[in-house]
Amino acid sequence: MLRIGTFAVFLTVMLLLQFDPFFASATAAVLALAISLIFFGNQRNAVSRAIYDARNKKNDADTDAEDVPHDPADDSRD
Numbered sequence: 001m002l003r004i005g006t007f008a009v010f011l012t013v014m015l016l017l018q019f020d021p022f023f024a025s026a027t028a029a030v031l032a033l034a035i036s037l038i039f040f041g042n043q044r045n046a047v048s049r050a051i052y053d054a055r056n057k058k059n060d061a062d063t064d065a066e067d068v069p070h071d072p073a074d075d076s077r078d
Helices: 002-016 021-039 041-055 061-067
Strands: none
Touching: 002 021, 021 041
């Protein structure tokens, strides 16, 4: 959201100064990218960590037991 907001601010300022819309959008995109790479590193790392933790979440014992294939021949019923 910070990158989009930064882009919107730059784009709005450049359009108010009556730059060409194509040039204004390209310049705003480059400036927003550069600023986000320089100043928003902590937020980017936090998002990366959250995505990594969500994808590599460890399962508890119950979840692991449910994932084990069940063989009906192993039943000890008479």
